[in-house]
Amino acid sequence: MKLKRFAALLPILLIAACKPVVLAPSGDVAAQQRDLLVISTLLMLVIIIPVIALTLFFAWKYRESNKDAEYAPDWHHSTKLELVIWAAPLLIIICLGALTWVGTHLLDPYRPLNRISADQQVTAGEEPLRVEVVALDWKWLFIYPDYGIASVNDMAVPVDRAVEFKMTSATVMNAFYIPTMAGMLYTMPGMETTLHGVINTPGTYDGFSSHYSGAGFSHMRFKAHALDTDGFNAWIAKARESADALDRPSYIALAQPTENAPVQYWGQVDPELFGRVVQMCVEEGRMCSSEMMALDRQGGTGLAGAINVAQLPRARNVTGEIRPVFGAPSFMVTSFCTPEDSARMFAASGAEVVAPFDASPMRGHALTRPGAPRASGLTALETADRNL
Structure with a gap:
């Protein structure tokens, strides 16, 4: 029996092989993070340990065999007990919130260090x-x-x-x-x-x-x-x-x-x-994301750039093979086509060359701005919509 009990404790010995790197840092930032972790844990233990202790105490005191335990079926309220039950956790939460807020802002990974x-x-x-x-x-x-x-x-x-x-x-x-x-x-x-x-x-x-x-x-x-x-x-x-x-x-x-x-x-x-x-443009001839965003801000390439793509095999050089936009493997935009280039590409099919669209706001576009209601109760915009 003693041997079985000892065998059950063997997994605990494996913990000794673990290195507490997080709790033994070698840099100031990691040390501040360690302190934040330890202080937060101790604050939570202020509540956790008494709750666990009281749970065990009540289970032992009010066990079935204890006939001397006080029995008070009509008891229902205690102002002092309610104050302890609600005030203690509330104070812990306030402390944890303040500590976390200050710590996370001071240890923001994007924030340059102010101390070594x-x-x-x-x-x-x-x-x-x-x-x-x-x-x-x-x-x-x-x-x-x-x-x-x-x-x-x-x-x-x-x-x-x-x-x-x-x-x-x-x-x-x-x-x-x-x-x-x-x-x-x-x-x-x-x-x-x-x-x-x-x-x-x-x-x-x-x-x-x-x-x-x-x-x-x-x-x-x-x-x-x-x-x-x-x-x-x-x-x-x-x-x-x-x-x-x-x-x-x-x-x-x-x-x-x-x-x-x-x-x-x-x-x-x-x-x-x-x-x-x-910007995901290491491959030769591939358009960078900043270039794409600049074109999108100008209204996009429209049909002029819709076919100007090439297959992009995973982690290989670009093959240069033209692929359709939909139903194809991963592809990349190779360059921006001018209207003249599009005209030459679509010459055989007779397709209409569509210039990039106007990305300006559509409110009032090609219509007079709404004014005061007329006698008929319709604004200028509503009149235009009805005529359409």
């Missing part, structure tokens, strides 16, 4: 280290625009220096997380998110994806090195020694889904690459 640690403020003119992050299937790409280098599944930051991460995803939604440095933040295709953080203790820390993204999700991990100034400069120099250049064709090849991707470095990086990844 509890006793060190960010000096005026001190710029954060910029790191551009792309979540690929299934690996992490890090681009250092100020140094012109890039790496896969390996990154480095200087100790006691603010870091600004600009992040996006190449395919599906993902989540970037270095528990010892800062909170988790999502990466999404076609969008850019920002995370600010800092590491105050030198070391090598784990970073990973905390949002399931497919077959290789379990191996989507990387190492984050927190180095002193000399160590960081040495890491940059090591990356610059690579003769490889990360341009648009090499990025398309890198974006192919792979698992357990090895660490890789590039000594040169196309400065426009990250912006094109965000």
